[in-house]
Amino acid sequence: MKKGFQFSQMLAALALIVCVAPASRSYSEEININVSYTPGHEKPVPLSISGFNGEAEEAIKFALTIQGFTFTSSEQPQYLLSGSVNGNLVGRAQDRINRTYLVNKSYSGGSTRKQAYAFADDFLAALGRKGIGSTKIAFKKDTGVNSEICIADFDGGGVQTVTSDNAIVISPSWIPGRLGLCYTSYRNGAPDIYQHDLSSGRRTPVARYPGSNLSPAVSPNGKRVAMILSRSGTVDLYVGDIDGGNLKRLTQSREDESSPCWSPDGQWICFAGKKNERRSLWKVSASGGEPVRIATGVSNPSEPDWSPDGKWIVFTSQRGGGFDVCVVPAAGGTATVLVEGEDPSWSPNSRTVVYARRSGKGKNLSMLDVPTKQTKTVSRISGKNSQPSWAK
Amino acid sequence: MKATKITTLLVVALALTIVGTGCRNKPVGVTDIKNKQYRVGENPGVGEGFKLPGETPVTGDLTGGTPQSTKFSNPDDFNQDRGTFAANTVHFEYDSSVVKSSEQSNLAAVSAYMKGNSTIGLLIEGHCDERGTEDYNNSLGERRSTALREALIAMGVSAENIITRSFGEYKPVSAGQDESSYKQNRRGEFVVLTPK
Numbered sequence: 001m002k003k004g005f006q007f008s009q010m011l012a013a014l015a016l017i018v019c020v021a022p023a024s025r026s027y028s029e030e031i032n033i034n035v036s037y038t039p040g041h042e043k044p045v046p047l048s049i050s051g052f053n054g055e056a057e058e059a060i061k062f063a064l065t066i067q068g069f070t071f072t073s074s075e076q077p078q079y080l081l082s083g084s085v086n087g088n089l090v091g092r093a094q095d096r097i098n099r100t101y102l103v104n105k106s107y108s109g110g111s112t113r114k115q116a117y118a119f120a121d122d123f124l125a126a127l128g129r130k131g132i133g134s135t136k137i138a139f140k141k142d143t144g145v146n147s148e149i150c151i152a153d154f155d156g157g158g159v160q161t162v163t164s165d166n167a168i169v170i171s172p173s174w175i176p177g178r179l180g181l182c183y184t185s186y187r188n189g190a191p192d193i194y195q196h197d198l199s200s201g202r203r204t205p206v207a208r209y210p211g212s213n214l215s216p217a218v219s220p221n222g223k224r225v226a227m228i229l230s231r232s233g234t235v236d237l238y239v240g241d242i243d244g245g246n247l248k249r250l251t252q253s254r255e256d257e258s259s260p261c262w263s264p265d266g267q268w269i270c271f272a273g274k275k276n277e278r279r280s281l282w283k284v285s286a287s288g289g290e291p292v293r294i295a296t297g298v299s300n301p302s303e304p305d306w307s308p309d310g311k312w313i314v315f316t317s318q319r320g321g322g323f324d325v326c327v328v329p330a331a332g333g334t335a336t337v338l339v340e341g342e343d344p345s346w347s348p349n350s351r352t353v354v355y356a357r358r359s360g361k362g363k364n365l366s367m368l369d370v371p372t373k374q375t376k377t378v379s380r381i382s383g384k385n386s387q388p389s390w391a392k
Numbered sequence: 393m394k395a396t397k398i399t400t401l402l403v404v405a406l407a408l409t410i411v412g413t414g415c416r417n418k419p420v421g422v423t424d425i426k427n428k429q430y431r432v433g434e435n436p437g438v439g440e441g442f443k444l445p446g447e448t449p450v451t452g453d454l455t456g457g458t459p460q461s462t463k464f465s466n467p468d469d470f471n472q473d474r475g476t477f478a479a480n481t482v483h484f485e486y487d488s489s490v491v492k493s494s495e496q497s498n499l500a501a502v503s504a505y506m507k508g509n510s511t512i513g514l515l516i517e518g519h520c521d522e523r524g525t526e527d528y529n530n531s532l533g534e535r536r537s538t539a540l541r542e543a544l545i546a547m548g549v550s551a552e553n554i555i556t557r558s559f560g561e562y563k564p565v566s567a568g569q570d571e572s573s574y575k576q577n578r579r580g581e582f583v584v585l586t587p588k
Contacts, residue, residue, distance in 0.1 A: 145563075170530070170562075189468025191558065210460035211460040212534040212557050214558065228534075232458075232459055233460060233538055234457035235531050235538060236457075255535065256534065257531060302525045302527065303527050342526075343526065
């Protein structure tokens, strides 16, 4: 019963996204701004905003702040955003200098919030960028002694709990290109890995080997899963088919490998490991081979995530009692410390990440724009939440 | 014995690989037989192309480590006695899975009990304090439990009777955020498994 209800909710949510999507994306002139950046060192682009109601303005500001813009009334804005909300949202974006319209549209369907995100996406598209306004995140929600997996819109709206295992359920990882997740659940006592089709509610085991089955990461083509298993008596990195076959062991150490992630071309699996008493990030060919160290300049890196454009690896660095979200070129180098937090996950735009931040005894989700280091708390989600994964 | 069966399958799989690939230079001990499809009935149980229901796929990677118990792979299928070894919980240093020499008496007690009861199972649960990232702690907790498992196997306890699971930082015994609490939380617990 509950599953059916969730399914219909999900269909409704999908229908809304479809309705909100702009009918046309044809622009006579696409301004292609430079998409490469220096992490943490870019200046946000100033915008002015007027005419919207509170809800729409807040949504536009949230979406664009975490994509490299800042809102100003004093400084000279580069673009002017204006509009109105009267049932439907009307949104206009103008270049301040020549006053040409980059966007001038009326939006219908969905909610004011979703119309605002569609407008923000149109503005970004006019600048030659792909927005994140209709993307989703998954995360772990603490329920007391246990936890469940939830999904939500990127801003934390429309939260739906997709497991009801009354057990510890952790480490959600989206299956790229599908409405589905892999995660670890202790529902049968031991930590086992499942794949979960969110449109049908169907769950099938990926790895239920003796010992612990942890940290699934689904390959970019959605067919393979990198994971940490202890079936052979040591804690090692494995890769296998998402339906459970073709298991291959990729590391063979007495140390504790953790947190695999994939390169966007599916060739490499990056993970955290230890060799000769030294912790670092490593990458290993997905078909097997000798792991290669990825230099970060950080003594205790973990939880890597490879950007969809292939250029960056974002990860957690531990220092003393705290944690920082850091980023390093995918080939290795000196990491840039971005913000206090942990477990970052890239959005499809290769610049925004969602991460967890400790506050008191719990963790909350936040968003970070890597080039500008601007952050926003995902305040729509209440309670203790962590282990975010951004759908790609 | 399951281990013997796996070894046999491994040998068969290896032989098939050699036949199939015409003895190309392959790393010793690594059997890569992917892209080979075997239909059920022809070579049941061999190959990675299919899997019988409930069967563990055969792969050529079981060297390095002592495979986990298959008898006790699902600890919740058994009665779990947490009392017998309640006083024998082993504690670890920060960010370490090294079993300290001061823990030998605890291991000796567990080892003696297990060797005297060859039909019971032992579940080892690895735990961490909260000063690591979650994913990292999940792996570290498992590394702690497998380190204890290795120590007990070295002391003569049957590997087939020991299963491990990690609880990462999810089940602290002390909720405090200070070293004395963290110290209690970095631990391996022993649970006796008996048939229900």
